[in-house]
Amino acid sequence: MLEKQRATIDRIDRELVKLFEERTKTVEEVAEIKLENNMEILDSGREAVVIEKVQSYLEDDSLKGELADLYENIMRISRGHQQEWMSKRNS
Numbered sequence: 779m780l781e782k783q784r785a786t787i788d789r790i791d792r793e794l795v796k797l798f799e800e801r802t803k804t805v806e807e808v809a810e811i812k813l814e815n816n817m818e819i820l821d822s823g824r825e826a827v828v829i830e831k832v833q834s835y836l837e838d839d840s841l842k843g844e845l846a847d848l849y850e851n852i853m854r855i856s857r858g859h860q861q862e863w864m865s866k867r868n869s
């Protein structure tokens with residue numbers, strides 16, 4: 779009954795995981811630069827810009843709230859990852 783839709787979701791998830799890993803590796807480069815330059819991990823201005831930017835890519839504006847929610851979580855995880863990465867780097 780749901781096979782076709784779940785196969786599509788599985789394909790999308792595979793792509794998302796690949797992109798998530800690529801984003802996270804890039805965030806590690808950001809962490810390295812921030813550590814070297816004594817910069818704060820949190821950049822609220824940049825986070826607001828990221829959310830506005832991704833919302834502008836939507837074809838369906840009714841998803842704006844959910845997309846903001848998704849990105850707030852992605853960037854919260856990103857900050858946590860940077861923190862972890864910096865702690866390991868310094869130990």
Ligand SMILES: O=C(O)C(=O)C[C@]1(C(=O)O)C=C[C@@H](O)C=C1
Pocket residue numbers: 805808819820821822824825828852853856857
């Ligand atoms: O662009 C940065 O300065 C980052 O650290 C990356 C990132 C993100 O994941 O997009 C994470 C934390 C910051 O608060 C802003 C954005």
